[in-house]
Amino acid sequence: MASAVAPPTAGAGRRIVVAVDEGDESTYALTWCLANVVSPAGGDTLVLVHARRPRPVYAAIDSSGYMMTSDVLASVERHAHAVSAAAVDKAKRLCAEHPHVKVETLVESGDPRDVICDAADKVGADLLVMGSHGYGFIQRAFLGSVSNHCAQNCKCPVLIVKRPKE
Amino acid sequence: MASAVAPPTAGAGRRIVVAVDEGDESTYALTWCLANVVSPAGGDTLVLVHARRPRPVYAAIDSSGYMMTSDVLASVERHAHAVSAAAVDKAKRLCAEHPHVKVETLVESGDPRDVICDAADKVGADLLVMGSHGYGFIQRAFLGSVSNHCAQNCKCPVLIVKRPKE
Numbered sequence: 001m002a003s004a005v006a007p008p009t010a011g012a013g014r015r016i017v018v019a020v021d022e023g024d025e026s027t028y029a030l031t032w033c034l035a036n037v038v039s040p041a042g043g044d045t046l047v048l049v050h051a052r053r054p055r056p057v058y059a060a061i062d063s064s065g066y067m068m069t070s071d072v073l074a075s076v077e078r079h080a081h082a083v084s085a086a087a088v089d090k091a092k093r094l095c096a097e098h099p100h101v102k103v104e105t106l107v108e109s110g111d112p113r114d115v116i117c118d119a120a121d122k123v124g125a126d127l128l129v130m131g132s133h134g135y136g137f138i139q140r141a142f143l144g145s146v147s148n149h150c151a152q153n154c155k156c157p158v159l160i161v162k163r164p165k166e
Numbered sequence: 167m168a169s170a171v172a173p174p175t176a177g178a179g180r181r182i183v184v185a186v187d188e189g190d191e192s193t194y195a196l197t198w199c200l201a202n203v204v205s206p207a208g209g210d211t212l213v214l215v216h217a218r219r220p221r222p223v224y225a226a227i228d229s230s231g232y233m234m235t236s237d238v239l240a241s242v243e244r245h246a247h248a249v250s251a252a253a254v255d256k257a258k259r260l261c262a263e264h265p266h267v268k269v270e271t272l273v274e275s276g277d278p279r280d281v282i283c284d285a286a287d288k289v290g291a292d293l294l295v296m297g298s299h300g301y302g303f304i305q306r307a308f309l310g311s312v313s314n315h316c317a318q319n320c321k322c323p324v325l326i327v328k329r330p331k332e
Contacts, residue, residue: 007201007202008202032173036292151314155330157326158325159326160317160324160325162323
């Protein structure tokens with residue numbers, strides 16, 4: 001064996017970070033991880049990480065150029081919070097079906113690429129699990145693939161799960 | 167649960183493809199997979215896939231422009247075969263320490279990106295495991311990252327394992 005560093009072992013206190021968003025692919029990635037990676041004997045901790053989108057700067061001006069009122073901005077903000085909370089709640093409900101797994105959550109505002117990589121570093125992840133898409137077509141076109149970025153930049157192993165087409 | 171497709175389950179006859187080359191990162195990826203993904207209860211099959219580099223066209227002419235003799239070409243070919251065989255043998259020895267895992271091997275000539283993705287499709291892989299590099303700096307510069315390509319193009323989940331620096 002060429003490497004002097006021993007890998008972690010299933011169930012021996014591994015910390016598995018799962019990137020969670022409101023999409024079906026993220027849900028499938030979490031389900032796949034629970035069925036295939038998490039030790040059925042217990043001992044693993046799942047850290048559900050969600051990147052809340054920061055309020056974009058242009059949100060203060062609507063498409064016709066008028067300033068939005070603070071009421072409208074507050075409503076946009078409330079909606080974003082509700083979407084985030086729903087995504088994290090759904091993930092926690094899925095985890096609750098596996099009582100042998102400890103679950104933690106971490107929600108941060110920012111670019112999902114940075115939030116996810118930083119979270120993996122911060123919690124000392126043994127593995128990062130994520131869907132291959134997530135965060136929508138438009139954002140992907142501007143940001144590049146979140147999963148590609150994480151696969152290249154995170155220090156831990158990265159598992160990219162695609163939702164089957166059928 | 168949003169997805170109608172149920173993911174495979176640990177130990178229930180999963181087919182896990184591991185990309186094998188002569189590098190340490192590939193060895194670490196296989197070790198990581200054996201310790202963290204393969205079910206200790208048995209039932210999984212590891213398919214070790216190795217892409218043998220095709221003999222490059224320019225090999226017939228050496229740097230000073232002289233044709234190489236068929237003896238030299240045969241010797242280059244023998245060396246490539248020996249490197250391939252050593253990589254696969256090393257991987258099989260690592261697997262032999264886990265007698266509950268069934269092991270198959272698949273060696274094909276060609277661009278590693280195509281060989282690995284095609285193999286994953288052909289064997290109906292439930293998971294593809296690979297190192298993040300492999301295949302050398304020069305080839306990576308020309309071909310792009312093999313793992314990036316597979317993460318984008320393989321239909322199954324892809325686990326990219328980096329060897330820790332320490």
